[in-house]
Amino acid sequence: MKKKIYIAGCGGMLGEAFYTQFKDEYEIKCTDKDVNVDWLSFLDFRDFEAYKKEVLEFQPDYLFHLGAYTDLEWCEQNADETYLTNTLCVENAVYIANELDIPLLYISTAGIFDGQKELYDDWDTPNPLGVYARSKYMGERFVVENAKRYLVCRAGWMMGSGPSKDKKFIQKIMKQLRDGKKELFIVNDKDGTPTYTQDFAKTVKELIQHEYWGLYNCVCGGQTGRLEVAQDLIKVLGKENEIKITPVDSGYFKDIYFAERPASERLLTRKLNIRGVNQMKDWRVALKEYIENYYQGYLN
Numbered sequence: 001m002k003k004k005i006y007i008a009g010c011g012g013m014l015g016e017a018f019y020t021q022f023k024d025e026y027e028i029k030c031t032d033k034d035v036n037v038d039w040l041s042f043l044d045f046r047d048f049e050a051y052k053k054e055v056l057e058f059q060p061d062y063l064f065h066l067g068a069y070t071d072l073e074w075c076e077q078n079a080d081e082t083y084l085t086n087t088l089c090v091e092n093a094v095y096i097a098n099e100l101d102i103p104l105l106y107i108s109t110a111g112i113f114d115g116q117k118e119l120y121d122d123w124d125t126p127n128p129l130g131v132y133a134r135s136k137y138m139g140e141r142f143v144v145e146n147a148k149r150y151l152v153c154r155a156g157w158m159m160g161s162g163p164s165k166d167k168k169f170i171q172k173i174m175k176q177l178r179d180g181k182k183e184l185f186i187v188n189d190k191d192g193t194p195t196y197t198q199d200f201a202k203t204v205k206e207l208i209q210h211e212y213w214g215l216y217n218c219v220c221g222g223q224t225g226r227l228e229v230a231q232d233l234i235k236v237l238g239k240e241n242e243i244k245i246t247p248v249d250s251g252y253f254k255d256i257y258f259a260e261r262p263a264s265e266r267l268l269t270r271k272l273n274i275r276g277v278n279q280m281k282d283w284r285v286a287l288k289e290y291i292e293n294y295y296q297g298y299l300n
């Protein structure tokens, strides 16, 4: 008998990887408020009664709560909506998982740190700067303090799911290239660690199978910054001679990206490494794999 997983908020970048990695070995039910593919069904998890009813009826062995508002600028301008979705709904997920006596997975972010340090391990103390980061950190704390059994996995700069769902850095650059841009303006004052969604989902699977509950930094190997990621992407695409990258500081984008971001949100996967369950490849290897697997023909 396959074990069962209820996955809430599974319609986004990360959800696509969880569907791919878990669908064969587990019986999964994937829901979202945006039903954008045929393996999803509708659930708006802000409706606590509906969320509880759905999960109790499915009787899963695990509850994965993936969904959140992830646009930092939108969150900054819609604080109450953000705390409702990203924090209070996570509290509800804890109550549901505890009632069923099953483990809960919650996804946190590297963005909960303030960037005063260059590198953060699993035991460093967060100090979120903006609404999105604070909403995610408050969700994280509630899970850690109240869930009977849990995994809190912190992701960095997510890359995954390709043009249809990727809303982040890689897709933003790919879109500019497809639109014919020959010069890219990239910030040179933001450091972090990419997270390939497929490897992230594989790592979660390892943690579950070993029952290694707890809180984990879960990012690609290696440390980098926005500028270096962009340069490497252009190299992977073989477009070094066609595309000019102009480094700028984040002030250049202050009107578009006005939410405060830490100067460094680099994570170290110390706990995954010690446990021997780290499935996260080096970010350069993962970036190449991502582009090869998801962007064939996109720029033609």
Ligand SMILES: NC(=O)c1ccc[n+]([C@@H]2O[C@H](COP(=O)([O-])OP(=O)(O)OC[C@H]3O[C@@H](n4cnc5c(N)ncnc54)[C@H](OP(=O)(O)O)[C@@H]3O)[C@@H](O)[C@H]2O)c1
Residues within 6 Å of the ligand: 008, 009, 010, 011, 012, 013, 014, 015, 031, 032, 033, 034, 043, 044, 045, 046, 066, 067, 068, 069, 070, 085, 107, 108, 109, 110, 136, 154, 155, 156, 157, 158, 159, 165, 167, 168
């Ligand atoms: N993307 C990153 O770089 C990053 C980094 C670190 C951590 N994370 C965390 O990783 C998790 C997954 O993020 P992602 O990148 O996959 O984001 P995403 O692509 O925006 O996907 C999130 C999904 O959750 C859905 N959702 C939001 N509110 C919901 C609700 N009330 N009920 C049901 N579904 C709801 C969204 O639907 P709508 O599109 O309709 O809102 C969307 O389909 C989130 O918890 C996020 O905070 C992301």
